[in-house]
Amino acid sequence: EAQVTQNPRYLITVTGKKLTVTCSQNMNHEYMSWYRQDPGLGLRQIYYSMNVEVTDKGDVPEGYKVSRKEKRNFPLILESPSPNQTSLYFCASSFMKGSNQPQHFGDGTRLSIL
Amino acid sequence: GDSVTQMEGPVTLSEEAFLTINCTYTATGYPSLFWYVQYPGEGLQLLLKATKADDKGSNKGFEATYRKETTSFHLEKGSVQVSDSAVYFCALTRSNDYKLSFGAGTTVTVRA
Numbered sequence: 001e002a003q004v005t006q007n008p009r010y011l012i013t014v015t016g017k018k019l020t021v022t023c024s025q026n027m028n029h030e031y032m033s034w035y036r037q038d039p040g041l042g043l044r045q046i047y048y049s050m051n052v053e054v055t056d057k058g059d060v061p062e063g064y065k066v067s068r069k070e071k072r073n074f075p076l077i078l079e080s081p082s083p084n085q086t087s088l089y090f091c092a093s094s095f096m097k098g099s100n101q102p103q104h105f106g107d108g109t110r111l112s113i114l
Numbered sequence: 115g116d117s118v119t120q121m122e123g124p125v126t127l128s129e130e131a132f133l134t135i136n137c138t139y140t141a142t143g144y145p146s147l148f149w150y151v152q153y154p155g156e157g158l159q160l161l162l163k164a165t166k167a168d169d170k171g172s173n174k175g176f177e178a179t180y181r182k183e184t185t186s187f188h189l190e191k192g193s194v195q196v197s198d199s200a201v202y203f204c205a206l207t208r209s210n211d212y213k214l215s216f217g218a219g220t221t222v223t224v225r226a
Contacts, residue, residue, distance in 0.1 A: 042203060102160040
């Protein structure tokens, strides 16, 4: 089954404790990205990657890191989480055959930073 | 920059009612337009899309027409069901760009 898998689905942690949210897709997609969803703001892009070892900032990259060592995986790293990073996070992927390609989303990771 | 504005919710309807969610956009060039749906506890799923002016996207009884003259992409369904209860997002991508720019989302609740 084609899917984007995120882990964990839920996490409560404390300020400053490094954490990683994993994302894996099994569709051989080139493009992967991370979004955060906040009430009244919709989804905003954090980082994206167009291929292995190619990453770039989205609209709200501060406080986040990513890596793309393998095509299928795109982890999101919070080196020193802060309460303003409490949010619902989504990983997405798509082929790069044109900007009208549908993006496939994971089920989300709800992070609470105390 | 690009932006998407959609009507604020929440919207509460009875089954078989007509649903419209307004969406307007600001973007340079000729963006592709999308409606995504998010069911409770799930990620976003593509509902429909349109890639050029006057295109009509349709799926599961939902329709939206790409209106360049009014920069709009309103979502409609003639007869909603309880299973249509979800959050609906209007979004766009610009040509040669894969980033989705989203509206704030509209929560729709359909009551039996």
